[in-house]
Amino acid sequence: MASDLDENPFLREPPTDFESVEELSATAAREQAEQLREAIRHHDRRYYVESDPVIADRTYDALLSRLEALEAAFDLDDEDSPTRRVGGEPVEEFDTVEHVAPMLSIDQSGDAEEVYEFDERVRGEVGPVEYVCEPKFDGVSIEVVYEDGRLIRAATRGDGQEGDDVTRNVRTIRSIPQVLSGDPPEFLAVRGEVFMPRDAFQAYNRERVERGEDPFANPRNATAGTIRQHDPAVVADRPLDCFFFEVLDSSDGWATRWEEDQALPEYGLKVNEHTERVDGIEDALAYREEMLERRDELNYEIDGIVIKVDDADKRERLGATARHYRWAFAYKFPARTEVTTVREIAVQVGRTGRLTPVALLDPVDVGGVTVSRASLHNPEEIADLGVDVGDKVRVERAGDVIPQVAEVVEDEVHGESHFEFPETCPVCSSPIERDGPMAYCTGGLACTAQLRESVVHYGGDDGLDIEGLGERTVRQFIDEGLLTDSVADLYEIDADELVALEGWGERSAENLLAELDATKEPPLADFLAALGIPHVGAATARELAREFGTLDAVIDADAEALEAVPDVGSVVAGQIRDFFDSAANRAVVADLRDHGVDPQDADVEGGDELAGLTVVFTGSLSEHTRSEAQALVEDHGGSATSSVSGNTDYLVAGENPGQSKRSDADDEGVPVIDEAEFEELLEERGIDIE
Ligand SMILES: NC(=O)c1ccc[n+]([C@@H]2O[C@H](COP(=O)([O-])OP(=O)(O)OC[C@H]3O[C@@H](n4cnc5c(N)ncnc54)[C@H](O)[C@@H]3O)[C@@H](O)[C@H]2O)c1
Numbered sequence: 001m002a003s004d005l006d007e008n009p010f011l012r013e014p015p016t017d018f019e020s021v022e023e024l025s026a027t028a029a030r031e032q033a034e035q036l037r038e039a040i041r042h043h044d045r046r047y048y049v050e051s052d053p054v055i056a057d058r059t060y061d062a063l064l065s066r067l068e069a070l071e072a073a074f075d076l077d078d079e080d081s082p083t084r085r086v087g088g089e090p091v092e093e094f095d096t097v098e099h100v101a102p103m104l105s106i107d108q109s110g111d112a113e114e115v116y117e118f119d120e121r122v123r124g125e126v127g128p129v130e131y132v133c134e135p136k137f138d139g140v141s142i143e144v145v146y147e148d149g150r151l152i153r154a155a156t157r158g159d160g161q162e163g164d165d166v167t168r169n170v171r172t173i174r175s176i177p178q179v180l181s182g183d184p185p186e187f188l189a190v191r192g193e194v195f196m197p198r199d200a201f202q203a204y205n206r207e208r209v210e211r212g213e214d215p216f217a218n219p220r221n222a223t224a225g226t227i228r229q230h231d232p233a234v235v236a237d238r239p240l241d242c243f244f245f246e247v248l249d250s251s252d253g254w255a256t257r258w259e260e261d262q263a264l265p266e267y268g269l270k271v272n273e274h275t276e277r278v279d280g281i282e283d284a285l286a287y288r289e290e291m292l293e294r295r296d297e298l299n300y301e302i303d304g305i306v307i308k309v310d311d312a313d314k315r316e317r318l319g320a321t322a323r324h325y326r327w328a329f330a331y332k333f334p335a336r337t338e339v340t341t342v343r344e345i346a347v348q349v350g351r352t353g354r355l356t357p358v359a360l361l362d363p364v365d366v367g368g369v370t371v372s373r374a375s376l377h378n379p380e381e382i383a384d385l386g387v388d389v390g391d392k393v394r395v396e397r398a399g400d401v402i403p404q405v406a407e408v409v410e411d412e413v414h415g416e417s418h419f420e421f422p423e424t425c426p427v428c429s430s431p432i433e434r435d436g437p438m439a440y441c442t443g444g445l446a447c448t449a450q451l452r453e454s455v456v457h458y459g460g461d462d463g464l465d466i467e468g469l470g471e472r473t474v475r476q477f478i479d480e481g482l483l484t485d486s487v488a489d490l491y492e493i494d495a496d497e498l499v500a501l502e503g504w505g506e507r508s509a510e511n512l513l514a515e516l517d518a519t520k521e522p523p524l525a526d527f528l529a530a531l532g533i534p535h536v537g538a539a540t541a542r543e544l545a546r547e548f549g550t551l552d553a554v555i556d557a558d559a560e561a562l563e564a565v566p567d568v569g570s571v572v573a574g575q576i577r578d579f580f581d582s583a584a585n586r587a588v589v590a591d592l593r594d595h596g597v598d599p600q601d602a603d604v605e606g607g608d609e610l611a612g613l614t615v616v617f618t619g620s621l622s623e624h625t626r627s628e629a630q631a632l633v634e635d636h637g638g639s640a641t642s643s644v645s646g647n648t649d650y651l652v653a654g655e656n657p658g659q660s661k662r663s664d665a666d667d668e669g670v671p672v673i674d675e676a677e678f679e680e681l682l683e684e685r686g687i688d689i690e
Pocket residue numbers: 043044046047048053054055056057058060061086087104105106107108134135136137138139140141142157192193245306330400
């Protein structure tokens with residue numbers, strides 16, 4: 001369970017107690033908006049990039065609505081706000097590609113009242129309409145482009161404008177044709193949802209558990225994790241499937257969504273059999289009830305239905321906001337819940353020492369997933385719920401990961417909770433320190449739980465990726481006394497000690513020592529990520545490395561300098577400062593250095609020649625990839641953003657530029673320049689390009 005979500009109240013706390021917007025001062029509103037943006041970006045990354053979300057979708061949705069409300073009431077709009085974009089940034093390891101048309105999100109609610117409002121607005125603007133109703137598949141959205149009937153590209157949604165090029169992976173999915181059949185249009189870009197069928201997901205998870213790997217929490221995470229694999233052979237091995245549900249662009253046009261849905265199967269593109277055209281909103285509501293009843297019969301997860309205006313002209317007239325289409329609405333299903341009994345309340349200790357209470361439950365099937373533990377977040381949550389061992393509770397799984405205890409339905413002991421939160425750490429017996437609703441063990445790395453978690457993190461995917469240093473091994477090293485003080489102890493282990501351990505031989509010992517040796521000159525960014533500074537994941541670590549260049553410069557940076565780094569707000573800046581201000585953490589870093597770990601300086605190229613300049617790139621450039629060009633601008637103090645706004649100075653258009661950016665540039669009066677002109681501009685500012 002994640003344990004690094006600390007100070008920012010919106011990183012974890014369910015926002016049930018927002019004060020009303022009117023009661024806030026402008027300063028308080030601005031501060032809250034900043035915390036919300038930071039939290040939402042963090043959760044977006046966990047959800048879209050890492051496929052490992054840590055809060056419930058409902059909680060996430062509430063954070064987003066709150067931010068929207070603040071921005072509207074206090075005029076706090078900001079072009080980089082997560083309310084202005086969908087999804088997560090593309091991931092650096094893949095090529096970034098621009099979509100032929102924006103891939104937006106869908107406005108949604110589980111409340112019929114809002115569905116009626118949607119219908120009224122639609123009819124108010126374009127008159128009477130027919131709707132097409134479809135299941136809302138809970139998978140991963142992709143764009144697939146065919147030219148002359150051949151698959152040329154597939155991309156994830158990314159931030160809605162550009163996504164990751166996952167063509168090689170998508171080619172391995174059997175239900176997505178490489179070559180279209182029938183008489184397809186010359187150009188066809190379609191949107192669909194990739195998913196893992198439920199039975200395949202269960203079989204796959206069983207295999208993982210047998211191999212000693214963690215099971216995926218749900219089919220959506222399994223799909224998201226698979227589609228971003230670096231090895232297409234791994235993808236081919238996993239059972240993915242796909243439904244197509246939208247033509248993004250085509251050399252042929254269809255007058256209605258319904259006709260589109262009839263045409264796609266003729267080309268071999270799979271659509272969903274439950275799609276229906278209905279006459280008005282009442283029928284759409286009836287469709288939803290029917291699908292809700294049938295959802296457990298389906299071999300794939302759905303989390304609601306999508307209601308779409310059928311007529312293409314009317315859709316065009318309705319248009320879109322920055323985040324969603326105005327012609328579609330998702331009517332979500334309620335969360336899946338079941339009642340079960342609390343057997344025990346356990347307290348886990350995370351890497352940062354944070355104590356998280358967890359309810360251990362009689363296992364219960366909640367919508368196809370066996371739930372045997374549910375997060376209780378913190379001591380206050382236990383008190384609020386009044387939950388005790390022996391109580392019957394309702395657990396909830398809202399299309400997401402960590403099941404929650406929603407309420408106590410039958411109280412064994414009556415009244416408030418008698419569970420006593422420990423005064424000392426259940427692992428190391430150090431005193432516990434309270435910070436607001438949170439509780440922490442004060443033992444630091446002397447606490448074996450914290451030591452274990454920090455070493456696992458150091459060697460994990462988000463750290464230095466040390467093969468052979470999994471959770472079980474780390475436990476063994478701690479139990480056997482090979483790891484006692486800090487992660488630096490790793491570098492003192494020798495072959496004889498390893499071979500003496502149960503389950504170790506010469507080969508495995510040699511391999512691990514070689515792996516450890518190979519991590520002695522890590523790139524600065526990887527090293528920073530491996531330290532496990534709260535909120536500093538791979539992306540933020542890269543930004544820090546790029547900004548400061550050396551480890552010492554990061555350690556010495558003051559809060560102001562840290563805040564100047566993209567993606568780092570005041571909260572994260574404070575966390576980084578606190579981390580390096582701690583004598584214990586500094587000692588760990590010094591200890592690692594004494595053992596020969598020498599993080600390599602990162603390139604901090606250039607200076608501030610482009611300070612104040614904001615550019616947006618579109619299309620493909622010939623001299624650089626787009627991310628190189630963006631990095632070039634940023635390295636020289638400029639900023640490269642992904643969407644055109646009034647603040648943009650230039651739109652740099654390469655080959656096949658995106659139409660939406662061009663028309664935004666026209667609307668905003670932003671000059672459009674080509675690659676040669678861009679290079680001239682760099683030279684004028686004294687930047688030597690080659
Ligand atoms: N828990 C978290 O930390 C966290 C973080 C980010 C987002 N989220 C959740 O993600 C959701 C928002 O994300 P989103 O914008 O990716 O998706 P969405 O739920 O708003 O819906 C849009 C998506 O629905 C998909 N879809 C499925 N069937 C469809 C159909 N028949 N027609 C059209 N589209 C269909 C599309 O791929 C599209 O991407 C919210 O539910 C939010 O709570 C959660």
